[in-house]
Amino acid sequence: MICRWIAFNPSKISRVLSPFSSLFSTKLSSSSVAKLDDEPLSATNFTSDQRDYFGHEILFGMKKIGFREYLHGGQFRSVASELRQVHVEEIMCELMGESPDLSVWFFKELKDVYGFRHSRLSSLLVSHILAGQRRFKELQVVVEELLREEGKKWESTNVVWDMLLFLSSRSKMVDDSLYILEKMRDLNLSVSTQAYNSILYNFRETDKMWDVYKAIESKNEHTYSTIVDGLCRQQKLEDAVSFLRDSEWKDIGPSVVSFNSIMSAYCKLGFVDTAKSFLCTVLKCGLVPSVHSHNILINGLCLAGSIGEALELAGDMSKHGVEPDTVTYNILAKGFHLLGMIKWVWEVIQQMLDKGLTPDVITYTILLCGHCQLGNIDKGLRLLKDMLSRGFELNSVIPCSVMLSGLCKTGRIEEAFSLFYRMQANGVRPDIVAYSIVIHGLCRLGELDLAIWLYDEMCAKRILPNSRTHGAMLLGLCRKGMILEARALLNSLISTGCTLDIILYNIVIDGYAKSGCIEEALELFRGVIESGITPNVATFNSLIHGYCKTQNIAEARKVLDVIKLYKLVPSAVSYTTLMNAYANCGDTERVDELRREMKANGISPTNFTYSVIIKGLCIGRKLEKYNQVLRDMASEGVTPDQITYNTVIQHLCRAKDLFRAFELLEEMKSRNLEPTPATYDILINGLCFYGYLKDAERFLCSLQERDVSLSKFAYTTVIKAHCVKGDPEMAVKLFLQVLDRGFDVSVRDYSAVINRLCRRELAKEAKFFFCLMLSRGVSPDLDICRVMIKSSDVLGWTIKAEKLSQEEINLSYRMVPSGANCINISFFNGSLTVQSSFGVPSTNTKRHWWFCFSSLKPFCLVQFFGMGLKSLSLFLTVTSCKVVVLGVRTYLVNV
């Protein structure tokens, strides 16, 4: 029977039976199995041929009717008595592939309802499912019954218990394994060394390790090497060495495995030389260092930056009687990758292929990292595709994560998203890292809604967010200007009691700094210090930025010294931020001073630094020094990038030197620097500003024809110029193009156009844009309201502005993609009532975040605009420090 089953489904049997079958193989003779299998449960009227098809027919029926329905139906009951173990086995195998739970249920149902006696194979199948699902109690029942069937009765209890202990311990179920251990002691059952070693392994990072160690009666080599490994992990390296030297097990002698643990630990602490000396000790003890030992040292050398020595040691391996393996080459490839020497990564892998070794997933992943690091995203995508076609798809989520990260970093979020779902279709399940990468990518680009959606999806899959995920969400909130919400999230993380990373604080401090709230940034910074968390340079850099943003350069300058007080070193960012503030005032003297200080402290200027320096020259009207700066850049090995060019082009435009500005555009292209959308913004703006509207329009068209990606600004600049020049037709034409191209058109864009049109008394066109805005679901802001009120064609009343208390308007804001910012407004007996439709924030909907602005006293301004006789549009604007909710509803009100 078993042979037939193997032939029937060979792939399943090895996967399903391997660990358990060894346990029983000695206990069951093949003849007893055959006897059990062939014994019918009841007298049968079926021929043998019919019998063969019986199982298939039942399966067919089950599939057609539905499993549970079939089993409880009359059709099944009528054949149940004819069911034989062969059929049950076939059905169970079939069901396992579809649903392990169903097959357990089938097993139990047959036994409990029909009193079916299951075969050894069925019992083993079910045991495997139960063991896999850690349902140890049920497993025990099944296995015990199986043993009883075999006539072995209870003397096997010990084996069962020990196996349970071993399995639970190996599955890292520490509490369960301790419980089982306790029970076994109560029952006076002996514990195998294998099971004990596994428990020891789980406790090797704690002091409890010794209690387990003492309890083990017959210790073996594994026991000792686990202790050594444990001591290494507890940073007790000297204890590990002395345990190795003076322990009680001289008869067995130390193993290479123990030395490997010690060498690895020394490497991790950065003591590669000490680690190397242990290689000699290994030899002195008469042991042979394994490939493993060499790999540990080679890895240590690579991480220490000594790639030369690492290569040398790899070359010496054959002298020591071992050959480098795939892991060795992977380590070397990663070493070169870390040094940014991507070409050598290829070289190493080529050598590996020459040696006849096969690259594994890790080799490919390192290559993929190289492509992504060089910005060759498309090459990366091709490599990933190649990997998938080589059947690596089920191996790991990591290569996909590398690709996701590469796509996100280059802003190709749609492709990242599509890869994210394609990999799942291929059976690669995203983990916390993959989710965090995509969530971060979305947050970085301001796609907060999508990020929250993914975050919820992740939580629903019981993948718990960690510090990185929270960091991404904080960043997303800050980028959207939702600093209050970011702070609320940070506070809630703090209130969970775990110590937070400085980076999480940095994100919020920077959020404050960027929105000009230096006081709040400082308050949070003080909080960081009070909770004993060490700030890093980025923390201070954000503070510098915050001071500069609020025009307090003197304080910003002082932070530079504070950095040193904290025993940190100011970075290029620190200096560049400050220099930028001085450059914006054209203070080239201070810029130069900082440049000298930077040099004296051994910090190299970056592309950012140079563009700031050049900007300073432009604003300070010291362009004669420009060529000298270019020479400095060249000698420092810093090549100008697009933004350096943009800076110069912008200032040429401001100086009305459009000819040279366009010359620089050509120079950029000749240097293989693809102009950015901002480059075109600057040029188009320059043309419009000096009245070359026709040229601007022509330039815009030529760019469109060449399918160059343009920003919304390029269009609105030309549109605004048309409004000013009194050509609303062209303005309308271009504006519709902007909408067509899917740009995110904001109230400010409408406002800019409407303002200009009103100023030119083009009321008809202004009204057209106003209606266009309403039809696109964009709410007007106060500016537009004012302008429209002034415009003679539109009637308007300002009813009143009143302060509402928290009780009157319970304002909360829910972050969900669908947007639940619904506010009910009723106009009754001449008085106005405002209610939020979603009530008090609820704490039981934790998957969505609720923010209640409890400290907010909203200021409510309601304005009515007559858009016709009976149709009135009601605009509700709730303002505090910023506009929180903007809702537009059109109501029919009898006036």
Next chain:
DNA sequence: CTAGGGTTAG
């Protein structure tokens, strides 16, 4: 023993 994710400046 080898592969993936975060903060700051133009």
